[in-house]
Amino acid sequence: MSIVSPMKSASEICQRVSIYSVSYFSSTATSKMPAKKQKKTEKGMSLAAADTGTSKGDSEGAVVANSNSTVAIKVLAKPGAKFNSITGIGEERVGIQIAAPPVDGEANTVLVKYLSKVLGVRKTDVSLDKGSRSRQKVVVVSGMDRQSVLDKLGSQVDNG
Known part of the structure; x- marks a missing residue:
């Protein structure tokens, strides 16, 4: 009596393995993709909401007077410079070179x-609010009004 084992050909085994792997990877990839896109969308929405949170800040530009007697300065930091200086005051941000590595x-x-x-x-009157x-x-600067902050920043643009 001879025992005959049901052997499959190599091509048939490879074909079945490829079908299972394709169906497994395609189902896992599609289930994860929308979640990642959703996170990016939520993050983008939250960032947009944070930027447009104060309508007063958008209309005034880079230096904004807050309701709690503080002034917020939107800064575009440029670390790694040779010396500290204010490069310019734009409509959206104040450019500042910083002589320190990030x-x-x-x-x-x-x-x-x-x-x-x-x-x-004083240093205690100046604090980093966002963007560490x-x-x-x-x-955020306390103890000053918006116009005096703009005047002092503007006077340093040409000296830098």
């Missing part, structure tokens, strides 16, 4: 110190 918050510390010196206020890991930051 490592371990060094540039943020130097930015706050530099702005306190330029504005003539981004080039686009929001710095």
Whole structure:
């Protein structure tokens, strides 16, 4: 009596494996894709909502007077420069070169110190509100009005 095992050909086995792997990978890829896109969309919406949260801030530009007697400065930081300076005051942001690398918050510390010196206020009156890991930051200054902040920043643009 001979035992005959039901052997499948190699091509038939490969074909079945490829069908299973294609169906497995395509079903997992499609189920994960919408979730990732949704996260990006939610993130984009939240960022857009954060930028347009204050209608007063959008109309006034880079320097905004808040309701709690503080002034918010929207900054475009340029770390790694040779020296600290204000490169320009645009409609959306104030460009500031920072003579510190963007490592371990060094540039943020130097930015706050530099702005306190330029504005003539204590370091405790200047704080980083948003953007600790981004080039686009929001710095809040207390004890000054919007016009005096603009005047002092403007006077430093030509001196940089």
